[in-house]
Amino acid sequence: MRNVWTVATNAFREAVRDRVLYNLVFFALLMIGASILVGQISIGIEETVIVSLGLTATSVIGLMIAIFIGVGLVSKEMDKRTLYALLAKPLQRWQFLVGKFIGLVMTLTVNTAVMAAGLYAALWVVKHPLERNDVYVLVAIYLILLKLAIIVALALFFSCLTTPFLAILFTFGIYVAGVFAQDLRTVQAVNLSDGTMRMMRGISYVLPNFENFNVMGAVAHGEAVAWPLVWQATVYALLYCALVLAATAAVFSRRNLK
Amino acid sequence: MPTYVIETENLSKEYPYGFLHLKKKTSLEGLNLQVEQREVFGFLGPNGAGKSTTIKLLMRLIFPSSGTARILGKSIEDVSMHQDVGYLPEQPYFYDYLTAAELLDYFARFHKLTATDRRARVEKMLKKVGLETAKKIQLRKYSKGMLQRVGMAQAILHDPAVVVLDEPMSGLDPLGRREVRDIILELKKEGRTVLFSTHILSDAETLCDRVGVIVGGKLRGVGTPLEIVGIKTQGNEILFEFAGEAKNLPLLSSATKAGELFRVQVAESELYAALDQLKAADARIISVAQIKPTLEEFFVNLVAADRAQASAVEVSGK
Amino acid sequence: MKSRAIAGVVLAVFLVGGSAAVWRLQKRIDEQRDAMSLERQEVLLWPGSVVKKLSLEYAPLAGAIYWTRAVQYYGESHRLQQGKFELLWPLLDVATTLDPHLIAAYRFGSTFLSAPFPAGVGRPDLAVKLLERGLKENPDFWRLYQDLGNVYYFDMKDYPKASEAFAEGSKNPHAHIWMKVMAAKIAAEGESLETSFFLWRDIYQTTVDKTVKDNAEKHLKIVKVQMDLRELNRLADEFEKQRKQRPARMGDLQQAGMMNGTPVDPEGFPYVFGLDGRAEVNSKSPLAKEKEFLKK
Numbered sequence: 001m002r003n004v005w006t007v008a009t010n011a012f013r014e015a016v017r018d019r020v021l022y023n024l025v026f027f028a029l030l031m032i033g034a035s036i037l038v039g040q041i042s043i044g045i046e047e048t049v050i051v052s053l054g055l056t057a058t059s060v061i062g063l064m065i066a067i068f069i070g071v072g073l074v075s076k077e078m079d080k081r082t083l084y085a086l087l088a089k090p091l092q093r094w095q096f097l098v099g100k101f102i103g104l105v106m107t108l109t110v111n112t113a114v115m116a117a118g119l120y121a122a123l124w125v126v127k128h129p130l131e132r133n134d135v136y137v138l139v140a141i142y143l144i145l146l147k148l149a150i151i152v153a154l155a156l157f158f159s160c161l162t163t164p165f166l167a168i169l170f171t172f173g174i175y176v177a178g179v180f181a182q183d184l185r186t187v188q189a190v191n192l193s194d195g196t197m198r199m200m201r202g203i204s205y206v207l208p209n210f211e212n213f214n215v216m217g218a219v220a221h222g223e224a225v226a227w228p229l230v231w232q233a234t235v236y237a238l239l240y241c242a243l244v245l246a247a248t249a250a251v252f253s254r255r256n257l258k
Numbered sequence: 259m260p261t262y263v264i265e266t267e268n269l270s271k272e273y274p275y276g277f278l279h280l281k282k283k284t285s286l287e288g289l290n291l292q293v294e295q296r297e298v299f300g301f302l303g304p305n306g307a308g309k310s311t312t313i314k315l316l317m318r319l320i321f322p323s324s325g326t327a328r329i330l331g332k333s334i335e336d337v338s339m340h341q342d343v344g345y346l347p348e349q350p351y352f353y354d355y356l357t358a359a360e361l362l363d364y365f366a367r368f369h370k371l372t373a374t375d376r377r378a379r380v381e382k383m384l385k386k387v388g389l390e391t392a393k394k395i396q397l398r399k400y401s402k403g404m405l406q407r408v409g410m411a412q413a414i415l416h417d418p419a420v421v422v423l424d425e426p427m428s429g430l431d432p433l434g435r436r437e438v439r440d441i442i443l444e445l446k447k448e449g450r451t452v453l454f455s456t457h458i459l460s461d462a463e464t465l466c467d468r469v470g471v472i473v474g475g476k477l478r479g480v481g482t483p484l485e486i487v488g489i490k491t492q493g494n495e496i497l498f499e500f501a502g503e504a505k506n507l508p509l510l511s512s513a514t515k516a517g518e519l520f521r522v523q524v525a526e527s528e529l530y531a532a533l534d535q536l537k538a539a540d541a542r543i544i545s546v547a548q549i550k551p552t553l554e555e556f557f558v559n560l561v562a563a564d565r566a567q568a569s570a571v572e573v574s575g576k
Numbered sequence: 577m578k579s580r581a582i583a584g585v586v587l588a589v590f591l592v593g594g595s596a597a598v599w600r601l602q603k604r605i606d607e608q609r610d611a612m613s614l615e616r617q618e619v620l621l622w623p624g625s626v627v628k629k630l631s632l633e634y635a636p637l638a639g640a641i642y643w644t645r646a647v648q649y650y651g652e653s654h655r656l657q658q659g660k661f662e663l664l665w666p667l668l669d670v671a672t673t674l675d676p677h678l679i680a681a682y683r684f685g686s687t688f689l690s691a692p693f694p695a696g697v698g699r700p701d702l703a704v705k706l707l708e709r710g711l712k713e714n715p716d717f718w719r720l721y722q723d724l725g726n727v728y729y730f731d732m733k734d735y736p737k738a739s740e741a742f743a744e745g746s747k748n749p750h751a752h753i754w755m756k757v758m759a760a761k762i763a764a765e766g767e768s769l770e771t772s773f774f775l776w777r778d779i780y781q782t783t784v785d786k787t788v789k790d791n792a793e794k795h796l797k798i799v800k801v802q803m804d805l806r807e808l809n810r811l812a813d814e815f816e817k818q819r820k821q822r823p824a825r826m827g828d829l830q831q832a833g834m835m836n837g838t839p840v841d842p843e844g845f846p847y848v849f850g851l852d853g854r855a856e857v858n859s860k861s862p863l864a865k866e867k868e869f870l871k872k
Contacts, residue, residue: 002367006364006367010364013356014353014355041648042640042643042644043647043680043786044680045643045678048640048675049637049640052634052636052637055637056634059633060634080351081349081350081351084317084319084345084347085346085350085365085409086365087319088317088318088340088343088345089340090340090341090368179633210633214633216633216634216635216637217635217675217677220636220640220675220677221677256319256321257319
């Protein structure tokens with residue numbers, strides 16, 4: 001396990017030195033602008049807008065980092081051949097993969113933590129003092145982080161299968177499909193056969209159900225999030241990531257490097 | 259201690275290609291190789307012969323289509339084998355956002371070393387390859403020669419018994435090549451086993467205890483450099499200066515002009531007669547040398563023969 | 577060397593000139609767009625369900641954006657006096673589909689969808705539809721029942737339904753007590769000035785939306801005028817009983833000792849008696865324009 005941690009800390013260091021975290025500057029400017037303008041533009045829903053905007057930005061920026069950096073984790077090493085010297089070390093390939101995964105998730109954790117702070121600052125500017133229910137904004141951000149972890153795992157998986165461009169496309173495609181997975185389960189269409197409906201329901205379970213992690217509607221209006229939902233989502237994310245990483249390790253373990 | 263440090267048994271590698279991956283390209287066929295303890299073994303062959311393929315198979319970067327291999331008695335499937343093996347990839351490239359010191363420290367962490375041990379080794383290696391002053395500079399700013407030296411450092415950092423180098427001299431200037439040569443000799447002195455691949459024949463001749471020649475994915479011969487080419491000398495070559503008249507020196511008819519001088523080849527048995535002739539004609543002898551076929555000629559002949567066979571096969575439609 | 581300098585000058589001129597051209601062009605485009613009707617300026621006005629699918633997980637933010645556009649659309653239409661607010665319902669429909677908890681949208685919508693033109697769209701049925709959606713998604717927000725009751729009472733004149741709405745809302749433990757009172761009063765009397773005044777005053781005092789507040793203030797003034805006129809006419813009837821003629825001016829009532837001081841309307845203009853002897857709003861008062869709201 002030391003090997004996994006070694007790879008993880010290096011992956012984190014790489015992200016920092018690649019100036020990935022500079023996206024926070026953009027986020028800060030966005031929040032500042034929003035908290036100044038929101039009073040002028042949207043009467044009566046200042047908090048809703050700040051929270052919705054902050055969570056959306058956290059999610060979208062995090063998504064971009066997870067997909068683009070996630071796909072690059074392995075493909076960059078293969079392209080630049082930095083992988084050669086590394087894999088000749090006493091290091092199992094799965095340790096390499098899990099280490100990269102954890103490294104990027106750590107980067108995303110730091111990123112979303114700072115974003116959470118920025119969001120709370122903007123919220124405070126618009127409405128002070130903060131109320132008890134505002135803690136659920138943190139819960140919403142935590143759930144977004146879980147979602148991003150699943151996306152990192154998927155990006156890693158696809159990048160081991162195909163070219164970086166296609167991997168980005170597929171990962172984004174699964175993300176969109178995952179957002180609608182819940183709808184797929186409840187689809188009721190007149191002209192679909194029983195078999196097709198069952199198949200669609202089956203697919204809806206295989207896809208990552210990203211609606212599990214979406215509480216923006218409730219939190220934007222100051223409502224609470226039920227605790228069972230939070231720990232169930234956590235377990236779901238852990239399990240799903242483990243499954244995807246296992247599949248990735250299986251694929252990568254027998255892959256011939258060029 | 260097992261008999262051979264590195265041994266392969268019928269190691270083969272095929273690459274499927276073409277539509278639906280139905281066709282196969284064989285890049286290595288039935289390799290049976292044994293590298294003995296403490297020897298410097300040169301893996302020689304033209305580009306695309308299968309040298310890198312073999313090394314990547316040994317390092318588990320690619321997987322064999324058939325056959326097995328062992329290093330230090332352990333199968334190449336065994337990851338722990340890498341504790342005692344150092345590897346320098348061809349045209350190495352490392353994380354350019356790290357400094358040399360950071361890279362060596364990173365790689366060292368995969369070996370069982372204590373923190374103090376690791377620090378000491380990294381320092382020692384940097385000094386050994388002459389990168390001590392550049393150790394805090396990011397690798398993106400390194401020249402090719404410096405990267406090669408970093409690569410060498412990370413290959414021997416953990417005191418491995420076996421060192422595998424893939425084209426360690428490629429792309430280096432003469433000074434760089436000399437440095438690498440010196441390091442290889444030093445490794446030999448330290449009692450390690452070295453396997454390196456190259457297409458530079460003179461390096462193989464001067465450094466290796468034994469040489470394996472691989473062309474077209476097949477091993478063509480293994481032995482000392484001398485054994486490979488056969489020790490038969492083909493006579494001598496005399497370089498001389500002569501300003502007098504041609505009729506005084508019958509030897510001149512079989513000589514070729516080389517600038518202001520003349521060059522003539524004579525069989526070994528006729529050497530002294532030729533020298534007497536030159537002395538009598540007042541010619542000035544510049545040098546007398548043995549003619550030995552070099553590894554280069556052996557090589558070139560082998561490749562040409564191989565190509566002829568390949569085109570014959572194509573023509574016959576097989 | 578010289579060509580480099582020339583290239584530099586050309587580049588600088590292009591950058592400056594080009595930027596100026598872009599600026600000028602943008603002003604022209606803005607003028608053009610102002611000439612377009614507001615309706616043609618609105619884009620992305622697809623059905624709510626489509627927008628919801630397109631906005632993936634970010635529906636609440638999209639809802640807030642559509643709601644903001646609805647408010648700005650209303651304001652601009654009002655200012656430019658263009659059109660009949662045709663897009664207000666679609667915008668509110670999409671906004672509340674995206675975020676069913678946008679209470680502000682339901683409340684704003686209920687006022688300006690049902691209010692007759694030129695204040696609103698004049699479609700109280702749409703207001704009812706919107707509020708019913710709002711109540712389905714936010715059953716605990718009793719003020720939506722208040723809004724529903726207002727729509728039935730003021731714009732649809734459906735007093736039984738109005739009373740029902742107030743009664744339903746009063747069941748909420750957080751509802752103000754007057755909801756129950758209103759339910760009963762409307763059931764008994766139908767429309768009355770006191771009821772109207774009370775309802776408008778509650779809106780005026782409790783809303784945070786400036787547009788809604790201004791609207792309520794205007795209606796409050798009108799109802800106050802109606803109440804004042806009613807009182808003045810009552811005094812005039814008394815006067816007529818006593819003097820066998822209608823009073824000609826306010827002074828007559830004062831002389832008869834029926835009134836102290838000169839009654840003025842909420843804008844500060846004194847009431848007058850018309851030629852028919854009935855109290856009227858002073859023609860100089862801005863409230864005189866609201867003739868359609870003033871009943872005789």
